[in-house]
Amino acid sequence: MAESFPKDFLWGGATADFQYEGGFDEGGKGISSQDFVTNGSNNRKRQITLKLKDGTRSTVNSLESFPEGAEAEIYEDTYYPSHQAVDFYHHYKEDIALMAEMGFNVYRFSVCWARIYPTGEEEKPNPEGIAFYNNVINECVKYNIAPLITICHDEMPDYLARKYNGWSNRYLIEMYVKYATTLFDNYGDRVKYWLTFNELNAIHGYSKIGVHKMDAQTYYQAQHHMFVASALATKLGHEKIKDAKFGAMYAFSAMYPETCRPEDVFSAYEHRRESLFFADVMARGKYPNYAREIFDRKGVKLQIEPGDEEILAAYSLDFVSFSYYRSTVVSAAKPFKTMDPMKIMGGDTNPYLPKTPWDWSVDPLGLRITLNELYDRYQKPLFVIENGMGEIDKVGEDGIVHDDYRIQYLSDHFKQMRDAINIDHVPCFGYTMWGPIDLVSLGTGEMKKRYGFVYVDMDDFGKGTLARTRKDSFYWMKKVIASNGDNLD
Numbered sequence: 001m002a003e004s005f006p007k008d009f010l011w012g013g014a015t016a017d018f019q020y021e022g023g024f025d026e027g028g029k030g031i032s033s034q035d036f037v038t039n040g041s042n043n044r045k046r047q048i049t050l051k052l053k054d055g056t057r058s059t060v061n062s063l064e065s066f067p068e069g070a071e072a073e074i075y076e077d078t079y080y081p082s083h084q085a086v087d088f089y090h091h092y093k094e095d096i097a098l099m100a101e102m103g104f105n106v107y108r109f110s111v112c113w114a115r116i117y118p119t120g121e122e123e124k125p126n127p128e129g130i131a132f133y134n135n136v137i138n139e140c141v142k143y144n145i146a147p148l149i150t151i152c153h154d155e156m157p158d159y160l161a162r163k164y165n166g167w168s169n170r171y172l173i174e175m176y177v178k179y180a181t182t183l184f185d186n187y188g189d190r191v192k193y194w195l196t197f198n199e200l201n202a203i204h205g206y207s208k209i210g211v212h213k214m215d216a217q218t219y220y221q222a223q224h225h226m227f228v229a230s231a232l233a234t235k236l237g238h239e240k241i242k243d244a245k246f247g248a249m250y251a252f253s254a255m256y257p258e259t260c261r262p263e264d265v266f267s268a269y270e271h272r273r274e275s276l277f278f279a280d281v282m283a284r285g286k287y288p289n290y291a292r293e294i295f296d297r298k299g300v301k302l303q304i305e306p307g308d309e310e311i312l313a314a315y316s317l318d319f320v321s322f323s324y325y326r327s328t329v330v331s332a333a334k335p336f337k338t339m340d341p342m343k344i345m346g347g348d349t350n351p352y353l354p355k356t357p358w359d360w361s362v363d364p365l366g367l368r369i370t371l372n373e374l375y376d377r378y379q380k381p382l383f384v385i386e387n388g389m390g391e392i393d394k395v396g397e398d399g400i401v402h403d404d405y406r407i408q409y410l411s412d413h414f415k416q417m418r419d420a421i422n423i424d425h426v427p428c429f430g431y432t433m434w435g436p437i438d439l440v441s442l443g444t445g446e447m448k449k450r451y452g453f454v455y456v457d458m459d460d461f462g463k464g465t466l467a468r469t470r471k472d473s474f475y476w477m478k479k480v481i482a483s484n485g486d487n488l489d
Helices: 086-104 127-143 157-162 172-187 205-209 217-238 261-285 291-298 308-314 363-377 404-422 472-482
Strands: 011-014 047-051 057-061 108-110 148-152 193-197 247-249 254-256 319-323 326-328 382-386 428-434 454-456 468-470
Touching: 011 382, 047 205, 086 468, 086 472, 108 261, 108 428, 127 148, 127 172, 127 247, 148 172, 157 172, 172 217, 193 217, 205 217, 217 247, 217 261, 217 291, 217 308, 247 261, 247 382, 247 472, 254 261, 254 291, 254 363, 261 291, 261 326, 261 363, 326 468, 363 382, 363 404, 404 428
Parallel strands: 011 108, 011 428, 108 148, 148 193, 193 247, 247 319, 254 326, 319 382, 382 428
Antiparallel strands: 047 057, 454 468
16 A cells, blocks of 8 residues: 555645634725624634614624624624634734745635625725735745635625625625636636635525525525536636636535434435535536425525526536534434424534544544545545644643644544545545634634644633744644655654
């Protein structure tokens, strides 16, 4: 068995603008739909702050529907993690230099739509926003790091959400294509890898897709509009950028039946298929046969305009990328068809596996299983675009985080990824670890749930020096990349 990864394998890290960038009110940036989301914890869900129809103040779970007539509102006495995040906006040179020191040859980051088009409807882009990402890309190129851009990562200009009800309105296809075209025209000479959207199978609510109401009809209609927008962006990107590769990102952690009872097996199959639905449309270029059952069960009457199906068929994805963090188990004792229509990821913690403090099962073999499952299904190149271990890191008396647990987690997952490539012959061409520099957690809005190779001095309320310090895993990852994955000890 060959031990090495492919010689041109891409090693790097991944971030999202609203968890990492900051610069909330700088450089001409508009308000983003994520800028209203508070912090939370493992036991307290993140909220969107609201102004109700009668002018009073309220909040709503960030994944739920707004009360009738309510709109998102920012209040000065509330902490919103996206406003500062960990301030990549002012630390991008330092952070990219740290990535280069580790040996990264790819860096996945998202562009903030509202930084390019503050409301989404401007005829011309914001020049300061264009300049900022030009600077980021040029800094990457200086170190021979390939930029990989996520065009839309779970957010949009708030104006488009407020005025048009986000992706439920077909008008957003036009606005997205204008925005994507601007990115291609300004950055396509240096950026060859693109993701049209992030985790389409796991995004809900106002902050992520701009909708005031979360019901199955609104949700799947919004997804259809994003499917069409992705296909059109892929079409234009290929026309404008030579050798460009287009993918989208999905949440595809492994899913198992709780027992070998046929009912549990089928329940897990049904859960999984509903999660895979989104990639089925975008990678295969058409709605799958089982879509009819999903829509009938959830009372969805999808509005598909003439020509939409032809667009989806003609401009499917070049590769499939996904996040892998854990595995879950599914039981028929929890009837799938009576679940909340939005709960498509499903599953409980696997009792046979160790867990993180956030009850996420640690399952390296599940990564190999998922890689095989996806390639068997799509027959397209794969990219592990997010993976990592959220942990509570402690700074030692020597000022360093000794994160042996993270090293072990990554080593075990890399070995399974290597076996999928070399033994199973799955064409996986890259890996970007989530949050290589510590950033704000998406799920909880905390800083204590850390993933990075680099520690950022900041607490759960944005207090701290923001100083960057290399953890033990930083030096381990540097060794891994230098050996192209041969040395995982």
